[in-house]
Structure formats: C-alpha cells, structure tokens
Amino acid sequence: MSLHPLRGPYRFNSERIKMKARTIILAAAMAGGLARPARATTLIRMTLSQLAQASSTIVQGRVVAQTTRVNASHTRIFTYTTVQIDKALKGQPPSTLTIEQPGGTIGNVHVHVPGTAFLRPGAEYIFFLEPVAGQAETYHMVGMVQGAFRIYRGSNGSVRRVVLPLGALNTGSTAKTLNPSPSLGEFQMTVSGVLSTPIVIPAGTSIPVVIVTTQFQGAGQAVVVARTTSDLFPSKAVVIPAGSKVVGTAQRSGERWKIYWNSISIRGQLAHISAASEISAGQDLKGTAMIVQAR
Structure with missing residues (x-):
C-alpha cells in the first residue's frame, strides 16, 4: 500500500501515525522552503503605513472560490482563494484575482502554517497584496494574516465595520491608532491618508543593495x-521591501567611482534619499553589492 503523504485512505493506525509524521515534515519543509512566507512566520507587527507601502495592490473584494493543490514535486500544499474585486484602493488589479497561501487540506493530510489567514467563502475583505513572481493575477498577502481585513455589519445591521486581525492598529505615519473594529468608511479614509503621505527615509538608515543596471552617458x-x-x-x-529600486548617478574621479543616490521606489511610490558611495574604477559597477547609508 502506498504511504505517500498526499494520498489516502489509510487503513491502519500505524499508517496514520506515519502519515502524521510525514505531515509534520511537510509543514516544516514548507515553512523553510517558501522564502516570503518563511520570513513572515516571525510576524513582525506592521503598521498600516508599512502595510500600505509594501503592497503593490490594495483591494476590497469578496471570496468566491477556494481550492487546495499540491506542487509538482508533491512536497508542498497551497491554498488558492479567488477574490472578486469590488473596489481598488491602490494599483490597477484585474476584476478577479487569486491569493496564494501555504498550507491547506488534501484528503487526510492537513498542513497548517502559522501566520496564514482563514478566508471565509462568501466573506468580504480588504486585502493588502503583492504579486507572486511568475504567476499572472496571483498574489500573496503582505504580512500574511496582517494583510486581510474582514468586513462585517455591526449589531444594528446598518454600519459596515472592519475586523483588525491583530487588534488595535497603529497607522504609523500619524499618532492615530485604529480601534479593533473601525467603520469601513473610517478605515478606507485612513488607508487613503497613509497612501497620500510622503515617504521619508530616516537619516542613518543602512540600505543593502546590489547594482543591477548601468547606463553610461558619456x-x-x-x-x-x-x-x-x-x-x-x-x-x-516606513518599510523598504526587498527588491525596491534605488537610483543614482555615478561619476568617475581618478581611480574611483563616486555614486550619488537620489531616489528609492517603494511599490511605485517614490521617496527621496541623499547618500553617496565609492568603489574602485577597476571594479565593474554592475553586480557590485554595497551598503547605502541615508543622510
């Protein structure tokens, strides 16, 4: 009889024990093998400003379908949630998109990854999202469970409210803290407010970068x-996600390149920086890794 962890049924208790052991191994592999969810399982608590900045797309929509699939090598389980979009608060999303989360249930095997969100079919949410590389119209939630805000109607049925997944939420860019169940209108206005607030990179911030392109101009x-x-x-x-674009101008002075950094793009929102770096003129600019120190 096959003891593949993703197949069943399992006829004997001993085989169920083996299945559970393999499920634990599978869960551990998922937590260690998925770069972004693995980092997010530490669940660094993010402010609303950080969630908004780290998101390429913020939408209000309803869960219309869910499916769970295993990857081609039969080592990881993923749950895919289809969302019909009612309103875009940031970005230009398609009318329907898919949210990918690690874990789920297939047959007798259940894999739970801490930090993932339980998304209710038929429920309405505001999602903070970033695209999954190489998968069209598929997204991850920023901050895992922190990126899903369920919408519900209050006790009198007239006021729609938002559930904050981790309780009271600091807005970050202002001194304001949202209570655990703000009205939908208040939440939307607060999101709009943080999106319109300029990003200011604090002086002294150390930003590790690698140069990816150079365009010589004489x-x-x-x-x-x-x-x-x-x-x-x-x-x-402020949050600066990995992969953010940093732009500067390089000038050769004798045997050194001096690079004057002037901007950083965080999910489409431009922030000014002032920083300078130097490297040897005998070293290729492209591929060079360095620390940019904001002034």
Whole structure:
C-alpha cells in the first residue's frame, strides 16, 4: 500500500501515525522552503503605513472560490482563494484575482502554517497584496494574516465595520491608532491618508543593495540602478521591501567611482534619499553589492 503523504485512505493506525509524521515534515519543509512566507512566520507587527507601502495592490473584494493543490514535486500544499474585486484602493488589479497561501487540506493530510489567514467563502475583505513572481493575477498577502481585513455589519445591521486581525492598529505615519473594529468608511479614509503621505527615509538608515543596471552617458558618467536585498523596517512609518529600486548617478574621479543616490521606489511610490558611495574604477559597477547609508 502506498504511504505517500498526499494520498489516502489509510487503513491502519500505524499508517496514520506515519502519515502524521510525514505531515509534520511537510509543514516544516514548507515553512523553510517558501522564502516570503518563511520570513513572515516571525510576524513582525506592521503598521498600516508599512502595510500600505509594501503592497503593490490594495483591494476590497469578496471570496468566491477556494481550492487546495499540491506542487509538482508533491512536497508542498497551497491554498488558492479567488477574490472578486469590488473596489481598488491602490494599483490597477484585474476584476478577479487569486491569493496564494501555504498550507491547506488534501484528503487526510492537513498542513497548517502559522501566520496564514482563514478566508471565509462568501466573506468580504480588504486585502493588502503583492504579486507572486511568475504567476499572472496571483498574489500573496503582505504580512500574511496582517494583510486581510474582514468586513462585517455591526449589531444594528446598518454600519459596515472592519475586523483588525491583530487588534488595535497603529497607522504609523500619524499618532492615530485604529480601534479593533473601525467603520469601513473610517478605515478606507485612513488607508487613503497613509497612501497620500510622503515617504521619508530616516537619516542613518543602512540600505543593502546590489547594482543591477548601468547606463553610461558619456565619459565618466552613468545612471546607476540598484535593488535592495532585504526587507527593512527603519521606522514605524516606513518599510523598504526587498527588491525596491534605488537610483543614482555615478561619476568617475581618478581611480574611483563616486555614486550619488537620489531616489528609492517603494511599490511605485517614490521617496527621496541623499547618500553617496565609492568603489574602485577597476571594479565593474554592475553586480557590485554595497551598503547605502541615508543622510
């Protein structure tokens, strides 16, 4: 009889025990093998400003379908939730999109990954999302469970309210703290407010980057584009996700390149930075890793 952890039924108790053991191994593999969810299982508590900045897309929509699938190598289970979009608060999403989360149930095997959200079929939510690389119209929730805010009607049935998944929520960009169940209108206005607030990178922030492209503009001059290599949380009002684009100009001075960094793009929102770096002129600019120190 096959003891594959994703197949059943299992006829004997001993086989069920083996199945449970393999389920634990599978869950551990998922937690360690999925880069973004693995980082998120530490669940760094994010402010509303950080959630909004880290999201390429923020939508209000309703769960219309769910399915659970195993990957091609039969080592990981994923749950896919289909959401019909009613309103976009940030970005230009399709009318229907899919949210991918690690874990789920297939047959007799259940894999739970801490930090994932239970999304109710038919329920309405506001989602903070980022795209899954290489999968069209498929997204991850920013901050895992922190990126899903369920909408419900209050006791009198007239006022729609929002459930904050971790209780009271600091907005980050202001001194305001949202109570655990603000009205939908208040929540939407607060999101709009943090999205319209300019991003200010704190002085002294150390930003690890790697240069990905250079465009030379005459002798000793170049436009340099780098990408950040890790998620940064320099303040309660700011998050810099890995992969954010940092732009500067490089000037050759003798045997050195001097790079003057001037901007960073965080999920489409531009922030000014002032920083300078130096490297040897004998070293290729492209592929160089360095720390950009904001002034």
